[in-house]
Amino acid sequence: MKNNRGITLIVLIITVIVMLILAGVSIYSVVGQGKLSDLTQTEQNNQKLLTFKQEVQTDLLQTIDIVGTDTNKVFNSLENNSKYSATPNTNAGTLTLTKDGCTAIINNDLTVSVVGYDI
Secondary structure (H helix, E strand, O other): OOOOOOOOHHHHHHHHHHHHHHHHHHHHHHHHOOHHHHHHHHHHHHHHHHHHHHHHHHHHHHHHHHHOOOHHHHHHHHHOOOOOEEEEEOOOOEEEEEEOOEEEEEOOOOOEEEEEEOO
16 A cells, blocks of 8 residues: 655645636736726825815814804905815805815805815
């Protein structure tokens, strides 16, 4: 009777080669189809929106400290701020601020909503 001593070197090499092929296919399917780069772009856009919202909120609070909580005075002051492209909507009582593709809406109650990122 032949004595079996476990895995042979040939079986080990074949197993490693098969695992490398599977790893290559997996990496290609994630990176090659752009899923990884799309995720990175989404994360960058989300970070940009968060930074933009914080910037608008900071400017809003500084404006309120200077002119008070009168919505018209706050909106007028922010419209004259050269950092943003401002568009008032008198019917809705909002002010839309745009900068670098990001859009924020300041509502009549002086809350800030970030609408989105235009590529």
